[in-house]
Amino acid sequence: xxxxxxxxxxxxxxxxxxxxxxxxxxxxxxxxxxxxxxxxxxxxxxxxxxxxxxxxxxxxxxxxxxxxxxxxxxxxxxxxxxxxxxxxxxxxxxxxxxxxxxxxxxxxxxxxxxxxxxxxxxxxxxxxxxxxxxxxxxxxxxxxxxxxxxxxxxxxxxxxxxxxxxxxxxxxxxxxxxxxxxxxxxxxxxxxxxxxxxxxxxxxxxxxxxxxxxxxxxxxxxxxxxxxxxxxxxxxxxxxxxxxxxxxxxxxxxxxxxxxxxxxxxxxxxxxxxxxxxxxxxxxxxxxxxxxxxxxxxxxxxxxxxxxxxxxxxxxxxxxxxxxxxxxxxxxxxxxxxxxxxxxxxxxxxxxxxxxxxxxxxx
Amino acid sequence: xxxxxxxxxxxxxxxxxxxxxxxxxxxxxxxxxxxxxxxxxxxxxxxxxxxxxxxxxxxxxxxxxxxxxxxxxxxxxxxxxxxxxxxxxxxxxxxxxxxxxxxxxxxxxxxxxxxxxxxxxxxxxxxxxxxxxxxxxxxxxxxxxxxxxxxxxxxxxxxxxxxxxxxxxxxxxxxxxxxxxxxxxxxxxxxxxxxxxxxxxxxxxxxxxxxxxxxxxxxxxxxxxxxxxxxxxxxxxxxxxxxxxxxxxxxxxxxxxxxxxxxxxxxxxxxxxxxxxxxxxxxxxx
Numbered sequence: 001x002x003x004x005x006x007x008x009x010x011x012x013x014x015x016x017x018x019x020x021x022x023x024x025x026x027x028x029x030x031x032x033x034x035x036x037x038x039x040x041x042x043x044x045x046x047x048x049x050x051x052x053x054x055x056x057x058x059x060x061x062x063x064x065x066x067x068x069x070x071x072x073x074x075x076x077x078x079x080x081x082x083x084x085x086x087x088x089x090x091x092x093x094x095x096x097x098x099x100x101x102x103x104x105x106x107x108x109x110x111x112x113x114x115x116x117x118x119x120x121x122x123x124x125x126x127x128x129x130x131x132x133x134x135x136x137x138x139x140x141x142x143x144x145x146x147x148x149x150x151x152x153x154x155x156x157x158x159x160x161x162x163x164x165x166x167x168x169x170x171x172x173x174x175x176x177x178x179x180x181x182x183x184x185x186x187x188x189x190x191x192x193x194x195x196x197x198x199x200x201x202x203x204x205x206x207x208x209x210x211x212x213x214x215x216x217x218x219x220x221x222x223x224x225x226x227x228x229x230x231x232x233x234x235x236x237x238x239x240x241x242x243x244x245x246x247x248x249x250x251x252x253x254x255x256x257x258x259x260x261x262x263x264x265x266x267x268x269x270x271x272x273x274x275x276x277x278x279x280x281x282x283x284x285x286x287x288x289x290x291x292x293x294x295x296x297x298x299x300x301x302x303x304x305x306x307x308x309x310x311x312x313x314x315x316x317x318x319x320x321x322x323x324x325x326x327x328x329x330x331x332x333x334x335x336x337x338x339x340x341x342x343x344x345x346x347x348x349x350x351x352x353x354x355x356x357x358x359x360x361x362x363x
Numbered sequence: 364x365x366x367x368x369x370x371x372x373x374x375x376x377x378x379x380x381x382x383x384x385x386x387x388x389x390x391x392x393x394x395x396x397x398x399x400x401x402x403x404x405x406x407x408x409x410x411x412x413x414x415x416x417x418x419x420x421x422x423x424x425x426x427x428x429x430x431x432x433x434x435x436x437x438x439x440x441x442x443x444x445x446x447x448x449x450x451x452x453x454x455x456x457x458x459x460x461x462x463x464x465x466x467x468x469x470x471x472x473x474x475x476x477x478x479x480x481x482x483x484x485x486x487x488x489x490x491x492x493x494x495x496x497x498x499x500x501x502x503x504x505x506x507x508x509x510x511x512x513x514x515x516x517x518x519x520x521x522x523x524x525x526x527x528x529x530x531x532x533x534x535x536x537x538x539x540x541x542x543x544x545x546x547x548x549x550x551x552x553x554x555x556x557x558x559x560x561x562x563x564x565x566x567x568x569x570x571x572x573x574x575x576x577x578x579x580x581x582x583x584x585x586x587x588x589x590x591x592x593x594x595x596x597x598x599x600x601x602x603x604x605x606x607x608x609x610x611x612x613x614x615x616x617x618x619x620x621x622x623x624x625x626x627x628x629x630x631x632x633x634x635x636x637x638x639x640x641x642x643x644x645x646x647x648x649x
Contacts, residue, residue, distance in 0.1 A: 315462040323444075
């Protein structure tokens with residue numbers, strides 16, 4: 001039984017190593033196209049849509065990290081908003097005390113990553129549901145502490161965070177923030193891509209399948225997990241920092257557990273372990289939330305309609321995605337595309353990787 | 364001294380609630396390997412249902428029993444969704460139960476609104492050795508003791524209970540001897556629902572319950588269950604009582620705002636200690 005289980009996991013490990021190299025990543029011309037496209041959108045969108053566009057960029061940054069962590073390294077985090085909060089509080093606290101905003105923004109991802117390393121050293125010994133609960137617990141502890149500590153503003157939070165600026169130049173309106181956010185998204189995607197394509201990235205994919213098999217193949221399991229954990233935290237921290245400047249006010253209530261779950265939903269719906277999946281998932285969910293908000297606040301709707309609608313739709317999407325579309329939207333679409341292109345001959349071969357991705361949330 | 368005693372009794376009663384939720388988690392996990400994030404939802408549903416049944420005129424006892432049955436039915440529904448589809452792995456099922464927990468928010472808000480609700484339990488109190496004890500606390504302790512005794516008898520003496528234990532120790536062998544593993548999984552979910560329901564019905568008179576009370580309950584319940592590595596209901600009872608008393612003492616001696624930190628810190632330390640003792644190979648092939 002044991003030998004057999006090890007045998008199959010080594011086999012699927014090898015299959016994965018061969019199968020999904022360039023699929024999970026993103027090609028450089030595509031990234032450049034994405035950057036141009038989003039910058040153009042930032043330039044032309046109206047005031048009303050810009051705020052949604054900014055929130056979308058922030059969510060996309062965090063989701064790329066979640067997707068990398070869950071789909072690529074096989075570690076579940078239900079507390080990603082904790083790192084978002086760390087980034088937000090870092091940037092907010094520094095600029096409230098008169099330090100230059102640029103320094104605050106630069107330190108936001110660094111602090112989040114350092115925090116991730118500190119808690120990651122003990123927590124990443126845990127696997128599966130233990131790790132999921134531990135990350136959730138970390139966020140609860142952090143929120144409770146932020147609500148207690150005087151210098152973080154207690155439960156009232158940090159108010160009057162100045163707008164972001166460099167030297168004499170200051171970001172006044174939403175359009176400036178849209179440029180900033182999407183430039184940051186491009187950086188995050190580039191970093192994530194480079195990690196995936198590196199030797200270490202291949203090691204990560206191996207440990208998502210089986211830590212034991214990966215370790216015996218020479219992957220430094222503990223260090224690799226810690227690096228991805230810190231990297232995903234840095235992405236979330238960067239997003240949190242920008243969020244603090246954009247909104248100008250943060251409190252423990254800005255970072256509920258449900259926010260962490262939202263990121264997981266985005267990553268799962270889009271397709272775990274792919275960068276495009278994270279972007280598509282974030283876009284789909286943010287637009288859907290906006291739509292639901294519009295429906296929920298229409299006349300004649302009961303006052304609880306917006307929250308009820310969003311709870312219901314989130315959960316149904318999450319359940320349906322896990323049960324029926326385990327690979328997520330992007331891999332499913334790609335598979336269909338490829339299958340149509342090279343007809344039935346290669347069908348079986350193309351199907352295999354997506355099955356694998358399904359197993360991936362799983363271990 | 365009398366303060367200490369009243370904190371102790373308070374803590375034991377609250378801990379019984381955690382223990383019941385934790386034992387539901389254990390009952391489900393040991394059979395299906397699924398960690399049920401929707402576990403505390405059963406308590407919330409039962410508490411809110413009991414309040415509704417009572418205000419609809421059902422007598423005490425009947426209303427609570429009906430509420431526990433509602434929770435058991437909810438458990439079955441969660442089970443069908445989480446393990447009904449063949450090939451759903453435990454970690455996918457965990458995310459499914461997380462989704463169901465959020466979906467329940469929507470249902471609960473529509474049915475009961477978003478304000479906390481409560482109902483009066485066993486009224487009155489008496490004094491022992493200078494300590495005033497509410498009768499509801501005694502009721503909680505008594506019902507919990509009864510439930511765990513019944514659970515032990517069920518697992519040890521009945522056919523269905525032995526089947527559950529067989530599935531827990533080796534699903535493959537259980538299937539070979541003709542036990543329907545999936546049906547046993549659903550039975551475990553129903554049982555888990557009922558256990559969560561009992562917790563909800565008992566605890567609601569102490570503190571009003573609302574749709575989002577489940578986060579605190581599940582975190583404490585999980586902390587209780589992890590004492591026994593999510594495998595032993597008895598250990599979950601011990602864990603729940605330790606946790607409840609520890610939290611009551613912390614709150615009583617003036618550190619009330621740090622309750623959740625202590626409970627969660629304890630849980631994290633335990634999990635890390637357990638993980639350090641279990642090599643990865645052992646866990647992956649288990």
